[in-house]
Amino acid sequence: MAETVVKERKILLAVVESEESMYALSWCLKKVVSENAKDALVLLYAKPLRSAYTALDGTGYLFSSDVMATMERYNNEMADCVMAKAKKICNDFGEMTVETRVENGDARDMICRMAQKLLPDVLVMGSHGYGLIKRAFLGSVSYHCAQNVKCPMLVVKRPKSSRNN
Template sequence: MAETVVKERKILVAVDGGEESMYALSWCLSNLVSDNSRDTLVLLYAKPLRSAYSSLDGTGYLFSSDVVATMERCNNEMADCVMAKATKICQDFGEVEVETRVENGDARDVICRVAQELVPDVLVMGSHGYGLIKRAFLGSVSHHCAQNVKCPVLVVKRPKSSGNN
């Protein structure tokens, strides 16, 4: 009797709470995760750093501790909300092993650093679908990661709905 080989894969999925990243997660679950593999999905959220200084007149000022604490609390609540939403999508899919990671910093740097550390079989990301001009001003996290990580990168673009043309 032939023994069935079960492949273990680690899939890193970058989530940010936007519809694009949640669509990419759902697509990943439907198209990459299979019954005859033991996949581990690592959900990664990059919590943006809030600058303590703001430069108004060149001298800058320090936010009060109350403002900083409020900003940090909001950041933490956003991270919790994003991870709860992503984890629920995974639970609704069925049996899949899920790990969550929340890291501080710019999404580009965080995703590249975690991909280097974990060495996943694939990195899955959503795409905002910015045009050339917007991408030039805002930058593209998925493009940056595709150029800088050593694992395969799958960028999933959410189809346009018929009402948004």
């Protein structure tokens, strides 16, 4: 009987603080990650750039250094919290190789850059399930990535039955 050789796959999964993102991670672990393979999961979180804070002001004034430091501290804490939650979900699934990456930048561009740099076998993302109007105003990170990444991409939408709204 011939022995089957299982190739290690690299799975890039973009995570954010949303329930949709954590659902996509859980779904990916159950449906995509193989227990027999030595799949490597790369969890990716995008922190906003400092320059994005001033755009929020809208008055043309710059935030004070205290406000900037507070916003930076909050973003670091948010990244740590999201990654801790994601790593716990992975640990509950079982033994696997998990790498975490926190990168600065616009999520759309940064996810595409990291997909180009890391060359994953698949990019997995959650979807908020916005309708046409919300998507037009808020944009869609997953749609942008689907149009620009070179690797296969899987967008996981949480079923309505598991949503709280």
